[in-house]
Each structure stands twice: as structure tokens, then as C-alpha cells.
Amino acid sequence: MIASSTLSVPNLGLAPRTSYANHQPILKTPNASASSSEPQARKPKGSSQLTRWSRARAIRSGRKLDRAGQRTQLLEPNSPVQPRERVSLDVKDDTSTGSDGGDDVEMTAGKSIYMVSDGTGWTVEHSVNAALGQFEHCLVDRGCAVNTHLFSGIDEVERLMEIVKQAAKEGAMLVYTLADPSMAESARHACKHWGIPTTDMLGPITEAIATHLGVSPSGLPRGAPGRSFPLTDDYFRRIEAIEFTIKQDDGALPQNLHKADIILAGVSRTGKTPLSIYLAQKGYKVANVPIVMGVPLPNTLFEVDPEKVFGLTINPLVLQTIRRARAKTLGFSEGMRSNYSEMDYVRQELEFARRILAQNPIWPVIEVTGKAIEETAAVVLRLYHDRKHKCSMPRISKRY
Amino acid sequence: MIASSTLSVPNLGLAPRTSYANHQPILKTPNASASSSEPQARKPKGSSQLTRWSRARAIRSGRKLDRAGQRTQLLEPNSPVQPRERVSLDVKDDTSTGSDGGDDVEMTAGKSIYMVSDGTGWTVEHSVNAALGQFEHCLVDRGCAVNTHLFSGIDEVERLMEIVKQAAKEGAMLVYTLADPSMAESARHACKHWGIPTTDMLGPITEAIATHLGVSPSGLPRGAPGRSFPLTDDYFRRIEAIEFTIKQDDGALPQNLHKADIILAGVSRTGKTPLSIYLAQKGYKVANVPIVMGVPLPNTLFEVDPEKVFGLTINPLVLQTIRRARAKTLGFSEGMRSNYSEMDYVRQELEFARRILAQNPIWPVIEVTGKAIEETAAVVLRLYHDRKHKCSMPRISKRY
Numbered sequence: 001m002i003a004s005s006t007l008s009v010p011n012l013g014l015a016p017r018t019s020y021a022n023h024q025p026i027l028k029t030p031n032a033s034a035s036s037s038e039p040q041a042r043k044p045k046g047s048s049q050l051t052r053w054s055r056a057r058a059i060r061s062g063r064k065l066d067r068a069g070q071r072t073q074l075l076e077p078n079s080p081v082q083p084r085e086r087v088s089l090d091v092k093d094d095t096s097t098g099s100d101g102g103d104d105v106e107m108t109a110g111k112s113i114y115m116v117s118d119g120t121g122w123t124v125e126h127s128v129n130a131a132l133g134q135f136e137h138c139l140v141d142r143g144c145a146v147n148t149h150l151f152s153g154i155d156e157v158e159r160l161m162e163i164v165k166q167a168a169k170e171g172a173m174l175v176y177t178l179a180d181p182s183m184a185e186s187a188r189h190a191c192k193h194w195g196i197p198t199t200d201m202l203g204p205i206t207e208a209i210a211t212h213l214g215v216s217p218s219g220l221p222r223g224a225p226g227r228s229f230p231l232t233d234d235y236f237r238r239i240e241a242i243e244f245t246i247k248q249d250d251g252a253l254p255q256n257l258h259k260a261d262i263i264l265a266g267v268s269r270t271g272k273t274p275l276s277i278y279l280a281q282k283g284y285k286v287a288n289v290p291i292v293m294g295v296p297l298p299n300t301l302f303e304v305d306p307e308k309v310f311g312l313t314i315n316p317l318v319l320q321t322i323r324r325a326r327a328k329t330l331g332f333s334e335g336m337r338s339n340y341s342e343m344d345y346v347r348q349e350l351e352f353a354r355r356i357l358a359q360n361p362i363w364p365v366i367e368v369t370g371k372a373i374e375e376t377a378a379v380v381l382r383l384y385h386d387r388k389h390k391c392s393m394p395r396i397s398k399r400y
Numbered sequence: 401m402i403a404s405s406t407l408s409v410p411n412l413g414l415a416p417r418t419s420y421a422n423h424q425p426i427l428k429t430p431n432a433s434a435s436s437s438e439p440q441a442r443k444p445k446g447s448s449q450l451t452r453w454s455r456a457r458a459i460r461s462g463r464k465l466d467r468a469g470q471r472t473q474l475l476e477p478n479s480p481v482q483p484r485e486r487v488s489l490d491v492k493d494d495t496s497t498g499s500d501g502g503d504d505v506e507m508t509a510g511k512s513i514y515m516v517s518d519g520t521g522w523t524v525e526h527s528v529n530a531a532l533g534q535f536e537h538c539l540v541d542r543g544c545a546v547n548t549h550l551f552s553g554i555d556e557v558e559r560l561m562e563i564v565k566q567a568a569k570e571g572a573m574l575v576y577t578l579a580d581p582s583m584a585e586s587a588r589h590a591c592k593h594w595g596i597p598t599t600d601m602l603g604p605i606t607e608a609i610a611t612h613l614g615v616s617p618s619g620l621p622r623g624a625p626g627r628s629f630p631l632t633d634d635y636f637r638r639i640e641a642i643e644f645t646i647k648q649d650d651g652a653l654p655q656n657l658h659k660a661d662i663i664l665a666g667v668s669r670t671g672k673t674p675l676s677i678y679l680a681q682k683g684y685k686v687a688n689v690p691i692v693m694g695v696p697l698p699n700t701l702f703e704v705d706p707e708k709v710f711g712l713t714i715n716p717l718v719l720q721t722i723r724r725a726r727a728k729t730l731g732f733s734e735g736m737r738s739n740y741s742e743m744d745y746v747r748q749e750l751e752f753a754r755r756i757l758a759q760n761p762i763w764p765v766i767e768v769t770g771k772a773i774e775e776t777a778a779v780v781l782r783l784y785h786d787r788k789h790k791c792s793m794p795r796i797s798k799r800y
Contacts, residue, residue: 120778123530130523134617217534378520
């Protein structure tokens with residue numbers, strides 16, 4: 001709130017919404033209720049539980065101040081709030097709030113990138129992640145750490161301003177996807193005011209598409225009223241693809257192979273399962289069939305359209321590394337063969353697979369060594385669409 | 401090739417690579433081999449099978465010409481190529497090459513967006529898809545169709561130029577993510593030359609990060625040699641999360657609930673499975689527990705940390721619609737109850753679920769009505785990280 005008045009950024013007269021108002025009618029937002037300790041904030045609409053959370057957070061925020069760094073203390077209740085010290089110390093605590101996947105990670109060192117979205121935030125996260133791929137040569141294990149912080153569902157200028165102010169304190173850069181033009185303008189304005197390097201991730205492409213179509217963008221964040229999510233056939237198809245793919249995992253229900261769009265065949269730990277799931281998310285029904293030395297493949301695999309079958313292969317040394325890690329995770333409790341990660345066995349099984357794949361030359365064989373799942377997925381889908389559509393310039397086309 | 405010489409875009413002396421060279425040592429690219437019909441193209445390195453494909457494609461490309469629209473004829477071998485007619489007719493065929501998910505979609509009408517990437521193309525696809533969300537009010541079902549065409553693994557300027565030329569013919573706009581600065585420059589240059597509206601999706605954010613870090617970007621496309629994919633703990637963790645989540649689907653192995661990062665509870669068709677998978681892709685171990693009227697929930701659900709349990713609820717009418725679609729897909733062959741989608745039953749089961757969730761007030765209850773899976777995922781993860789890290793400005797943080 002302070003920030004927005006300081007910056008004389010106009011209150012944009014957005015209908016007052018909690019950050020989850022679009023998302024969660026039942027549970028009110030902790031974010032918005034965090035402001036309940038400030039008199040000028042509107043009344044929090046939270047449940048009594050939320051009000052407790054809100055108080056607890058206000059207390060914790062204060063607590064940080066006199067016990068900077070002692071995060072173990074942060075949960076002590078009823079500790080005095082010392083707002084005047086808050087600003088400088090907030091940063092320490094707010095930058096050590098764990099990592100994707102839920103692991104706790106100390107974020108005391110490294111440059112920060114703030115990512116702000118009025119929607120889910122997945123687009124800005126995806127884009128920043130992709131851009132950071134250009135700096136692999138200097139990231140965490142090479143001593144130049146980057147901490148990203150995703151703030152999603154930011155649909156009120158006051159909260160936007162709090163984040164911008166925090167970014168300024170922390171010397172972070174700020175990347176945003178804000179559909180509401182006045183929110184985007186406020187971000188630009190505030191970042192300029194505070195001297196924060198900033199990038200509008202979707203503004204340019206949205207303008208370009210608007211010009212191309214001759215239509216104005218709606219300016220509505222995802223999930224906003226008026227952008228109600230339709231239960232399209234496409235939506236049902238994707239969910240069906242995911243459910244199909246899960247049921248088919250690891251060679252289950254070979255009698256259903258003919259129903260699959262894509263069938264993956266390869267030895268254990270060539271990434272069949274995560275690859276199947278990745279493709280299923282994109283709407284493809286995927287079945288994967290493990291190749292195990294000495295175990296015959298299901299007859300149905302040889303009865304289906306061979307153009308939808310893809311073989312996966314991998315370097316033996318890399319496979320051994322992956323299998324060792326796997327064996328370590330599982331132990332052999334799940335009936336893993338004790339020779340599962342022995343090099344002789346690995347080589348023999350890969351040779352066994354090579355022969356089977358060679359006997360079916362129509363099946364493309366994809367080398368997965370050194371590829372992330374999404375890279376292999378790109379290869380599979382390029383081939384899939386090229387074979388399916390036989391066009392002179394292979395591409396994946398989609399209609400909106 | 402023609403395009404690049406016409407455009408006097410310098411050959412950048414990239415090591416000649418097929419488009420799958422980074423991806424697929426065993427199967428050579430159909431794409432590059434498409435050029436084998438042109439004398440000035442370098443020799444295709446394809447297998448004999450690929451050379452056949454290449455010839456077939458060249459023939460098809462020609463075949464289009466005298467049998468425009470008669471795609472059933474395209475596979476006839478040895479038909480005369482009539483290059484002079486090729487240009488105008490290529491467009492027709494190249495723009496009707498199906499859709500994501502493998503359905504065939506006629507793309508005769510509508511504006512085109514070409515998406516070009518030297519990597520997987522998922523970032524440009526994700527970004528364009530997000531930007532198109534701003535035009536929902538005028539897309540296909542409202543008579544203003546948009547066709548997107550994704551060209552991934554484009555790491556040679558010749559192929560880039562072919563695509564730009566095709567975009568020009570088609571009056572398409574072109575969006576690209578090209579890590580190699582000279583490829584990006586070629587794209588800019590060519591699009592300007594042909595008057596094609598264009599957007600560089602990752603250039604600005606990459607430059608901004610470079611300035612912020614004081615480090616130059618590598619300029620290497622994903623999957624390029626020198627960007628070899630490391631088998632990090634994070635990689636194994638994500639795969640483990642996906643495999644865990646699949647095993648736990650639909651209430652399986654309740655004895656493992658304590659191993660989950662996140663547990664989802666809700667009645668059938670509240671999206672537990674696709675939501676679980678979406679979260680698993682992000683590295684979270686997810687278990688989902690179905691609430692079925694009259695069936696007691698597993699005791700372990702009440703023994704685990706309640707802060708990791710999330711309830712899902714939904715509007716009865718919407719649920720009925722989804723269940724009807726589901727019942728139609730499955731029939732009742734999979735033991736679906738015949739009253740599964742009857743409104744009385746739907747209401748009673750939702751009330752049964754409401755009471756259970758109300759008895760466990762620590763479990764947030766998330767309203768999924770009108771939300772896409774990724775929107776619900778954003779809400780779950782905001783709450784998850786807020787509860788886990790108790791910081792004053794809720795965010796999802798990650799270290800690179």
C-alpha cells in the first residue's frame with residue numbers, strides 16, 4: 001500500500017479481489033489477508049482460520065526482525081512486531097523460502113529474478129527457465145547462482161507494488177506477464193521509478209498477434225471472470241490421454257496397444273514413463289512397452305500400425321549410471337534383478353533390444369543419451385507428425 | 401536454399417548438421433533430406449530408408465502441383481515434378497497438416513502463426529498459446545480461426561529461410577526462439593525483407609538476464625553439443641516424482657501416503673489424476689485419494705501431516721456434465737455405477753465429501769469449477785509453498 005501511494009500509481013479501481021478470488025471461493029487468500037495488519041487495507045474476507053494465518057504471518061514478519069537469520073525461531077507465536085526494522089531484514093528471509101519441488105534451499109547468495117504473473121505464472125516460469133538455459137555455463141554449480149521467485153495470481157496493484165519494492169531492496173530483476181494493461185503499465189512505471197531491470201514477457205507477442213488478427217486482446221488474466229474455462233472436447237481429450245497413458249504404463253494392457261497414438265519401446269531406464277507422460281500432457285495417448293532380455297514382446301506390438309511405434313536406445317555407460325541411481329533409490333526390494341546395473345548385463349540387454357528394433361526397420365530408433373525428456377518428446381512428435389501428414393515442411397500444426 | 405541466396409543472407413558456416421543431428425544419430429532427418437532434390441544442397445546423410453522418404457517427399461511436393469487438393473494422390477510414386485507451379489500450391493498443402501494430438505484438421509481458413517525454434521519449440525509454443533488466451537473471444541468457435549505451425553530443431557539457416565519464405569507466401573506472422581545470435585539475426589533480416597511481422601520470444605529476456613548477471617549467453621540451442629544434458633539429482637527427482645505419482649493414482653497404495661509431498665482428495669472427476677500428473681512433472685510426489693460415497697477413506701490419510709492434504713470440490717452441474725461425458729467415453733463397462741452421473745447422486749456424493757472435508761479444517765478446499773488443471777495447480781502450489789515456508793510474501797522459489 002505504502003509503495004503504491006509513494007509511487008502515486010493510481011488505484012486502478014479494480015474490483016477488490018483476493019488473490020485467490022478467481023481460484024478459490026472457499027479458502028480466502030493468505031496473501032491478501034497479510035495486509036490485514038495494515039489499517040488502510042480493506043477488511044480481509046478470510047475465514048477465521050485465515051485471519052489466524054494472517055496474524056501469524058504478521059507476527060512472523062515481525063519476528064524475523066529481531067532474530068534475523070534464526071529461521072528456526074520464526075514460528076514462535078506472539079512475538080513483538082518491529083515494523084521499522086522490517087524493510088531491510090525482510091529480504092534475508094524472503095529470499096530463503098525453499099525451492100521448486102519443496103526442498104529447502106539456502107538462497108543467501110546469487111542474483112535474484114522476480115517473476116510476476118496475474119495468472120498461473122507458468123508461462124513466465126517456463127520462459128525464464130528456457131532463457132537461463134543460455135547461462136548453464138555459469139549457474140549454481142559453477143559459482144554464479146540465480147534464485148528465481150514466482151509470484152502468481154497477482155491481480156491487485158497494491159500487491160504488485162509490494163513485490164516491486166521487495167525486488168528493489170533485493171537488487172532483483174523483474175519479469176512479468178500481466179494481461180491487464182493498467183497492471184502492466186503500473187509494473188513498467190514502478191520498475192522505472194525504482195531502477196529495476198524489467199521485461200514484459202507476453203506484451204510484445206500479444207501486441208503482434210493483435211495486429212496480425214486485427215483484434216484487441218481481452219486484457220483479462222487467466223481465470224478472471226469473463227475468461228471462464230470451457231469444457232471443450234480438447235480438454236476431455238487431454239485428460240483421457242493422460243488417463244489412458246497411466247493405465248498403459250510399463251507394458252500394462254497390451255491388448256490396448258491399437259488404441260494408442262504413440263507406442264514407445266525400450267529397455268528399462270530409457271525414460272519411457274516420463275516421456276509417455278510428457279506426451280500425454282500434450283494430448284497423445286501413449287503406451288510404452290519395456291524390452292527385457294529374454295522376455296518376448298507382446299504380439300499386439302507387431303500387429304499395430306508400425307508407423308506409431310518408436311524405439312528408444314541409450315549409451316550403455318549412461319544407462320548403467322542411471323540404473324545404479326535407480327537401484328540405489330529402490331534397493332532391489334521391488335524385485336529388481338541384482339545384475340540390473342551390471343555393465344555386462346546392460347550391454348547384453350541393449351544388444352537384445354537393438355536386434356529387436358533392427359527386425360522392425362519401420363520403427364524409428366531414437367537415441368536418448370544426453371537428452372532431457374522434453375527434447376526426446378520433440379523428436380518423437382516431429383517424426384510422428386511428419387509420418388502422419390507427409391508434408392514437405394515438417395511441422396506440428398494446431399487450430400485455435 | 402533459393403531463399404537464402406535470393407536474400408543474400410550470408411551462409412553462416414555452421415557445421416552442416418541434419419535437423420536431428422543433435423537428437424537422433426541413428427535416424428537421419430527427413431527435413432534436411434527434403435533438400436536432396438535440389439542440386440546445390442549438400443548430400444543427404446540419410447539411411448537408404450531416409451533417402452526413399454526424401455525422394456517420396458520430393459515427389460509428393462511435386463505431385464501436389466498438378467493434383468492440387470487431391471491429397472489422396474500424393475503418395476503416387478514417380479509423378480512429374482513441376483517446380484514452376486510449386487510455390488503457390490505448396491501453401492495449400494503445407495497449411496493442412498493436422499493438429500496437436502494427431503487429429504486431422506483442415507486449415508483452409510484463418511490466420512497463421514509460424515513458430516520457429518532451434519530447440520524443442522516448447523517455449524515458443526507455450527508463449528504463443530498463452531498470448532492466444534487474450535483472444536479467446538474471437539477464436540475458432542467465434543469465426544476468427546488461428547492456425548499455429550511449430551517448426552522445431554531448426555538449426556540451419558537454409559531451412560530457416562525456407563520457413564520464412566513459406567510464411568511470406570501464407571501471410572503468416574513468425575515467432576521464434578533462436579539461441580544462435582546469427583540465426584536470430586538471419587530471421588530478423590529475412591522477415592524484414594519479406595515484410596513478415598515477427599517477434600523474438602526469448603531474445604529480450606536473455607539479454608536482460610545477461611546484463612543482470614554480467615555474463616554472456618552461450619548462444620547454444622538446447623541439445624547442441626556443448627549443452628550436454630547433465631544427469632542431475634533434480635532430473636532423477638522429477639522422474640521419481642512422476643513414477644511415484646503414477647503408482648499412487650486413484651487411491652492406490654494408501655500405505656505410501658506419508659511419502660507424498662502433496663495429497664489430493666476429492667470425488668470422481670474433480671481432476672485429481674491430471675492435476676497429480678501436472679504437479680508431478682514439476683517435481684512433486686503426489687498421491688490422490690478418491691472420495692466415494694459410503695466408502696471410508698484410508699486411515700493413513702488422517703495420520704499424515706494435514707498441511708499437505710488438499711480437498712477438491714466442484715459445482716454439481718458442472719460435475720454432472722463432466723461425468724456424463726466420462727460415462728459416454730467409458731460406457732459402464734469399467735464398473736462405473738449407473739447412477740454415477742445422476743444429479744441426485746452427484747449432489748449426495750458432493751455433500752458426503754463436503755462433510756469429510758469440513759471435519760478436517762486444516763485441509764484447504766479448492767474450488768475447481770471453471771479452472772483448467774494448470775490453474776488449480778497454481779493454487780495448490782501457492783498454498784503448499786506458503787504453508788511450508790511461512791514467508792510474508794508467498795512465492796515459489798527455485799535455485800539455478
